[in-house]
Amino acid sequence: MDxxxxxxxxxxxxxxxxxxxxDVHPRVLRTQTTPLLGHLDPAFLELMDEIxxxxxxxxxxxxxxxxxxxxxxxAAMEAALANCVAPDETVLVPSNxxxxxxxxxxxxxxxxxxxxxxxxxxxxxxxxxxAEAFDSQEIDVVAFVHAETSTxxxxxxxxxxxxxxxxEDALVIADTVTSLGGxxxxxxxxxxxxxxSASQKCLSAPPGMxxxxxxxxxxxxxxxxxxxxxxxxxxxxxxxxxxxxxRTYHHTAPISTTxxxxxxxxxxxEEGIEDRWERHERVAGALREGLEAxxxxxxxxxxxxxxxxVYVPEGVEASAVTDGLLADHDIEVAxxxxxxxxxxxxxxxxxxxxxxxxxxxxxxxxxxxxEGLNGDVEADAALAAARTSL
Amino acid sequence: MDxxxxxxxxxxxxxxxxxxxxDVHPRVLRTQTTPLLGHLDPAFLELMDEIxxxxxxxxxxxxxxxxxxxxxxxAAMEAALANCVAPDETVLVPSNxxxxxxxxxxxxxxxxxxxxxxxxxxxxxxxxxxAEAFDSQEIDVVAFVHAETSTxxxxxxxxxxxxxxxxEDALVIADTVTSLGGxxxxxxxxxxxxxxSASQKCLSAPPGMxxxxxxxxxxxxxxxxxxxxxxxxxxxxxxxxxxxxxRTYHHTAPISTTxxxxxxxxxxxEEGIEDRWERHERVAGALREGLEAxxxxxxxxxxxxxxxxVYVPEGVEASAVTDGLLADHDIEVAxxxxxxxxxxxxxxxxxxxxxxxxxxxxxxxxxxxxEGLNGDVEADAALAAARTSL
Numbered sequence: 001m002d003x004x005x006x007x008x009x010x011x012x013x014x015x016x017x018x019x020x021x022x023d024v025h026p027r028v029l030r031t032q033t034t035p036l037l038g039h040l041d042p043a044f045l046e047l048m049d050e051i052x053x054x055x056x057x058x059x060x061x062x063x064x065x066x067x068x069x070x071x072x073x074x075a076a077m078e079a080a081l082a083n084c085v086a087p088d089e090t091v092l093v094p095s096n097x098x099x100x101x102x103x104x105x106x107x108x109x110x111x112x113x114x115x116x117x118x119x120x121x122x123x124x125x126x127x128x129x130x131a132e133a134f135d136s137q138e139i140d141v142v143a144f145v146h147a148e149t150s151t152x153x154x155x156x157x158x159x160x161x162x163x164x165x166x167x168e169d170a171l172v173i174a175d176t177v178t179s180l181g182g183x184x185x186x187x188x189x190x191x192x193x194x195x196x197s198a199s200q201k202c203l204s205a206p207p208g209m210x211x212x213x214x215x216x217x218x219x220x221x222x223x224x225x226x227x228x229x230x231x232x233x234x235x236x237x238x239x240x241x242x243x244x245x246x247r248t249y250h251h252t253a254p255i256s257t258t259x260x261x262x263x264x265x266x267x268x269x270e271e272g273i274e275d276r277w278e279r280h281e282r283v284a285g286a287l288r289e290g291l292e293a294x295x296x297x298x299x300x301x302x303x304x305x306x307x308x309x310v311y312v313p314e315g316v317e318a319s320a321v322t323d324g325l326l327a328d329h330d331i332e333v334a335x336x337x338x339x340x341x342x343x344x345x346x347x348x349x350x351x352x353x354x355x356x357x358x359x360x361x362x363x364x365x366x367x368x369x370x371e372g373l374n375g376d377v378e379a380d381a382a383l384a385a386a387r388t389s390l
Numbered sequence: 391m392d393x394x395x396x397x398x399x400x401x402x403x404x405x406x407x408x409x410x411x412x413d414v415h416p417r418v419l420r421t422q423t424t425p426l427l428g429h430l431d432p433a434f435l436e437l438m439d440e441i442x443x444x445x446x447x448x449x450x451x452x453x454x455x456x457x458x459x460x461x462x463x464x465a466a467m468e469a470a471l472a473n474c475v476a477p478d479e480t481v482l483v484p485s486n487x488x489x490x491x492x493x494x495x496x497x498x499x500x501x502x503x504x505x506x507x508x509x510x511x512x513x514x515x516x517x518x519x520x521a522e523a524f525d526s527q528e529i530d531v532v533a534f535v536h537a538e539t540s541t542x543x544x545x546x547x548x549x550x551x552x553x554x555x556x557x558e559d560a561l562v563i564a565d566t567v568t569s570l571g572g573x574x575x576x577x578x579x580x581x582x583x584x585x586x587s588a589s590q591k592c593l594s595a596p597p598g599m600x601x602x603x604x605x606x607x608x609x610x611x612x613x614x615x616x617x618x619x620x621x622x623x624x625x626x627x628x629x630x631x632x633x634x635x636x637r638t639y640h641h642t643a644p645i646s647t648t649x650x651x652x653x654x655x656x657x658x659x660e661e662g663i664e665d666r667w668e669r670h671e672r673v674a675g676a677l678r679e680g681l682e683a684x685x686x687x688x689x690x691x692x693x694x695x696x697x698x699x700v701y702v703p704e705g706v707e708a709s710a711v712t713d714g715l716l717a718d719h720d721i722e723v724a725x726x727x728x729x730x731x732x733x734x735x736x737x738x739x740x741x742x743x744x745x746x747x748x749x750x751x752x753x754x755x756x757x758x759x760x761e762g763l764n765g766d767v768e769a770d771a772a773l774a775a776a777r778t779s780l
Contacts, residue, residue: 001446001447001450001451001452002447003447003659003660003662004440004443004444004446004447004659006440006443006444006652006655006656006659009421009424009437009649009652009653011424011425011427011433011434011437012427012433013425014425014426014427014428014431016426016428018428020642021426021428021429021642021645023425023426024425024426026423029422029423029424029425029646030423031399032419032422032423032596032646033416033419033420033422033423034399034401034419035401035403035404035413035414035419036404036406036411036413036414036590036596037401037402037404038404038406038408038411038722038724039411039597040724041402041404041716041722042716043401043402044401047399047401050394050396053394053396054394054396056391056394057391057392057393057394060391061391062391070461070462070465070598071460071461071465071623071641072460072641072642072643072644073641073642074622074623074640074641075460075461075465075623075641078621078622078623082621102622105622106622109618109619109620109621109622110620111620198642200426200642200645206422206426206644206645206646206647207429207642207643207644207645208460208598208599208644208646208647209598228499229499230499230500230501230620230621231468231472231499231620231621231623232464232468232492232495232496232499233461233464233465233468233621233623233624234623249727250464251461251462251463251464251465252410252411252462252463252588252590252597253462253597254462254596254597254598254644254647255411255590255596255597256419256422256596256598256646256647256650257596257598257644257646257647259399260646262396262399263399265396266396269393269394269396270393272393326431326432332428332431334428334430337639
């Protein structure tokens with residue numbers, strides 16, 4: 001309990017090309033030097049209103065309950081499940097990635113019953129399998145992952161999934177942690193009831209606040225529940241009263257993070273949401289061309305621009321690649337999770353990190369590191385392919 | 391869903407003398423412009439270790455599980471309760487303020503049974519009442535508020551409370567949200583099992599991460615539980631694996647907030663924890679002298695330096711005072727909560743806000759505002775008394 005000797009903050013300057021956080025634009029970082037407002041200051045409440053408008057814009061929704069949970073993406077996942085799932089209710093969860101497993105674990109703790117829709121890691125859910133699940137049991141909530149960060153898989157056919165669920169009077173929860181602000185997602189048009197996300201992926205704000213939007217259908221069901229959600233902290237009715245007209249004190253908002261999230265959303269709005277989706281597809285497309293020209297193949301059959309999971313060449317250990325990129329090039333990418341650990345790399349292309357110069361420097365560095373590990377790759381072809389594509 | 395028109399961030403420059411957040415030192419704000427590290431970057435893990443050492447220093451503890459919850463103070467409250475309280479267990483909660491009520495609400499949602507120890511708002515708990523509660527029922531956990539933010543009440547006699555609880559094999563949870571880093575608190579010496587706090591009060595970091603420390607006794611009980619905590623997000627075993635040697639991924643840490651919390655803790659350590667307690671007592675003591683010389687009386691019988699709740703003069707509405715201070719002087723103080731709403735002001739004196747110049751400008755402004763509202767106060771006497779005391 002003596003005074004610890006802790007030096008000045010001098011971290012290395014990384015380029016973040018992993019599964020998040022992504023690089024934050026200096027304009028966004030700079031807002032965090034702004035002196036704090038109180039969480040009930042009229043000037044702060046105005047900023048909250050602006051964030052709600054900006055979130056509705058990127059979510060493509062008119063939902064009144066559109067705001068940010070005071071925690072990371074997993075807090076938003078817990079908010080979605082803890083409010084939509086009453087004890088003894090049944091929730092369809094996907095088995096095609098790491099985060100479906102996390103959903104199932106949360107549902108169990110909330111007193112619900114998770115039922116898996118089977119699909120291999122790296123493949124999206126088949127709407128037919130979802131429809132079949134309804135034939136054999138009563139299902140109250142369908143949860144799916146729009147952009148699976150563990151495998152780089154995009155879930156297509158969202159309107160088909162929501163139609164199936166709504167025909168059976170089930171709610172639909174979408175995990176858009178790695179898609180919101182970077183990959184096409186249309187909450188209202190696609191009929192999604194609850195979509196949650198994170199700030200530090202395609203929105204490129206620092207982590208710590210997590211967007212969520214809730215349809216009127218879901219809201220009515222939540223407000224009609226006999227018992228309140230098991231979590232007080234992420235109770236959407238209480239959060240809604242703080243973000244809404246009542247302004248009832250619930251928690252002390254993360255003020256600096258709020259400033260930053262607002263600025264990041266402002267930048268998304270300035271760029272235009274559809275232009276932003278297009279930029280991610282174009283820049284990540286060049287990354288993908290480069291990776292494939294290098295000789296690496298994608299894990300997923302349904303490409304997710306914001307997260308490219310690729311197999312490492314035979315005889316190479318993924319951790320040696322991530323370590324080499326970090327130590328010699330100050331670039332962060334991640335290894336795989338679960339069954340994909342050891343064999344795969346996860347390369348993000350999100351938000352402010354989704355820039356041509358990042359793709360080129362990553363491909364050049366990756367080629368160097370793999371060649372240094374005696375991996376059988378075409379490093380020069382990779383750069384040429386990416387340049388052509390950009 | 392059109393692009394919202396949102397301007398540059400230009401908030402007013404407030405002086406924060408309410409119940410938190412407190413003013414953040416520029417040195418702390420500045421760290422938040424540092425580019426992000428990934429949450430599993432070895433350089434980031436080192437910062438986490440330093441934060442743990444610094445937190446052990448301010449908590450006066452050797453507890454291994456000493457880290458920060460990725461959320462606000464209420465998330466840390468939920469972490470303490472969700473992990474220590476199994477369904478059907480009984481928790482003694484205090485009735486002498488707003489936050490005891492919040493504890494009771496959380497306990498109910500977690501499937502436990504809250505039992506109140508009665509004490510009027512503004513008075514601390516009497517250890518004899520706690521002892522008596524054990525005579526009439528089995529109690530598994532005793533929760534108390536060391537520094538009640540709604541009434542400005544300090545709970546003395548902490549070692550007496552913990553002795554009573556431990557004699558009956560109950561765990562003790564302390565809410566130190568408004569005391570950690572500003573008011574004497576000795577986790578190990580006083581035998582507290584779980585103490586949680588917030589970053590934005592006496593530590594003067596931005597809100598968004600919340601310290602917690604857990605004794606070996608509590609940790610063993612938590613790890614022996616048959617069912618995991620109802621909240622996955624604040625599961626202390628999972629959080630402990632991320633902060634501990636395993637470094638198992640749990641959530642994406644709020645990186646910028648982590649930088650800031652580390653710097654704020656560094657400043658607390660540079661000042662020295664006991665000197666910091668002494669500064670709060672001295673500066674808040676001058677504030678109290680000034681308020682009393684003005685003719686205002688404290689709500690609480692057990693003075694809490696970091697939060698001074700006072701009655702407004704007769705005929706004055708508290709909200710007119712808080713509005714006047716904010717509009718004409720850019721100073722934030724708060725009105726009362728619950729039964730004290732309308733009649734009281736809550737004036738904080740925490741962390742970087744606990745400076746002589748803040749106390750003098752607050753007293754001068756408060757005198758002006760109260761005189762403007764025809765309150766019967768001695769404005770000049772207030773300043774003289776504070777000056778003498780400083």
